[in-house]
Amino acid sequence: MIVVSEVDPADEPTLRAFWETEQASVWHDRQYAIPRSWERLRSMMAHPNDWYRRTLLVARDGDALVGVADLGGSITDNLHLADLEIHVLPERRREGIGRALHDEAARRLRADGRTSVVGEVYCPAGSQGSGEAAYDFAAAMGYAPVHSEDHLMLALPVGGREVERLRGKVDKTAYDVLTWTGPCPEEHLEQFCEMHTRMSSDVPVGEIDYEPVLIDPERLRGREERVFRSFDGITSVARRRADGVFGGYSQLYLPHGADYVYQDDTLVMPEHRGHRLGTALKLATLELLQRESPDRRAIHTDTAVDNHAMQATNLDFGYRPVERMYEMQRRDG
Ligand SMILES: CC(C)(COP(=O)(O)OP(=O)(O)OC[C@H]1O[C@@H](n2cnc3c(N)ncnc32)[C@H](O)[C@@H]1OP(=O)(O)O)[C@@H](O)C(=O)NCCC(=O)NCCS
The missing domain is CATH 3.40.630.30 (Gcn5-related N-acetyltransferase (GNAT))
Incomplete structure (x- = not known):
């Protein structure tokens, strides 16, 4: 039994x-x-x-x-x-x-x-879900797909010529890209929290009935404290030269004791889009990673299937899909 x-x-x-x-x-x-x-x-x-x-x-x-x-x-x-x-x-x-x-x-x-339960189901790249054990199990338990993401991988190192090509795409006139490792420096905390709050409402989550949350300094510091027990972190932010306003950020997490890296959030705030900041931010973290942690063999990331801007940026860096994730949800009552 x-x-x-x-x-x-x-x-x-x-x-x-x-x-x-x-x-x-x-x-x-x-x-x-x-x-x-x-x-x-x-x-x-x-x-x-x-x-x-x-x-x-x-x-x-x-x-x-x-x-x-x-x-x-x-x-x-x-x-x-x-x-x-x-x-x-x-x-x-x-x-x-x-x-x-x-x-x-x-x-x-x-x-x-x-009243609403969500679970992630991983299937082979390109899979339509149905026919895979995990997906069929979730469907049998009453869950339906509400969102899907590609799990993408970039093999490291990215060569010098490739990095040079990506650098050529970045607009260096209007924004500076700042980077740091570990927790957010105190002087950037307020703007960084605003971007995290924005991320909570802007990241595509399909039909999941998720309510955006306010990320205040206490919550951000709490998250950093928990995450940095198991990961090192590399962050980049884009700062507009004209007024010092932050236009976006990107974060890499390096699990302790592993040879890979996880590319977490990348956000360009709506009013700062159209400057290739996504490329600038990801390139800055990649270059810092390759300089300081040359032992890492790959970067993993998850991108919504319908997030065309981020999909195109990832493809340009050389990321390739290795899995398709379906977010399955059941609503009761
Ligand atoms: C998905 C998983 C948890 C299913 O566990 P399980 O003990 O085999 O599931 P059950 O035997 O309780 O199956 C319940 C129902 O799910 C469906 N189901 C489960 N596996 C299935 C499969 N391979 N093909 C089709 N339907 C399947 C069936 O309807 C089944 O009922 P039935 O046996 O009466 O036909 C298991 O395959 C697993 O651990 N997979 C890897 C982890 C994972 O993907 N988890 C799901 C995401 S949270």
């Missing part, structure tokens, strides 16, 4: 078994995955934050751990929304374990007042 229970974050052997199950599941299906490290999971559970609550579930068959679920939701905004991710050991699939985990997760989320 399958029994589903909650993981006590202080129970390290169970937490470790949770992580090993997640790893086995991810690597069975996804050659290009960048799953969280053991250190990252441990750090996430050891330092719960004031904005987001995470609950881990495990499914056991006797003593054997055969599946896991990670459910979470913001506790300061978007109280109707929840995130859910389920993994079942490859050799134990199609036995109803995924459904058992889903049922228990859904019961808990309902009790918590969450």
Whole structure:
């Protein structure tokens, strides 16, 4: 019989078994995955934050751990929304374990007042979703696709001639590009927070019923504190020469102990578009990365399929799609 229970974050052997199950599941299906490290999971559970609550579930068959679920939701905004991710050991699939985990997760989320649940489903590049186990499972649980992104990869290093070509595209007259590593310098904090808030409302999320949130200095510093336990960060911002106003930013995260990099947010504020700032910002972080961390072998990023401007910029840098992610959502009530 399958029994589903909650993981006590202080129970390290169970937490470790949770992580090993997640790893086995991810690597069975996804050659290009960048799953969280053991250190990252441990750090996430050891330092719960004031904005987001995470609950881990495990499914056991006797003593054997055969599946896991990670459910979470913001506790300061978007109280109707929840995130859910389920993994079942490859050799134990199609036995109803995924459904058992889903049922228990859904019961808990309902009790918590969450009426809208989203989960990310990774399929091979170009896939239409249907016909892939993860997608069909989500559909069987009542979820429908509301947004899709390409998972793209850029092999490193990018050669000098290529960097030179990209440099030639950048407008150097109207904007300066500043870069930093680690936390945002205090003197830029206010403008940086404004851009993060804008990102929260501007990033394409398809039909997901997500309400934008205000990123104030406290929230930004809290996020930095959590992230920099497991990652190094490289940030670039574009500052308009005429008035010092920030027009956009881009961020790279370097997971500790790994050989890849994750390209996170890149935003050009609407009134600053049309100056190739996307290229300028990404190029600045790339050049700093190649100078200071030449050991990294690839950059991964996720870009909405219908974000044509960012797709074109990524293609120009040499990024290639390796997976298609479908965000699946179920609305109850
Ligand atoms: C998706 C996953 C969790 C399913 O787990 P599972 O234990 O095999 O799922 P279940 O046996 O409970 O299946 C429940 C229903 O989902 C559907 N389903 C599951 N796998 C399917 C597949 N390979 N093809 C078609 N339908 C499938 C079926 O309708 C199934 O009901 P049925 O067996 O009565 O026909 C598992 O394949 C997995 O861990 N994949 C990798 C991680 C992942 O992608 N997770 C989903 C994103 S959160």
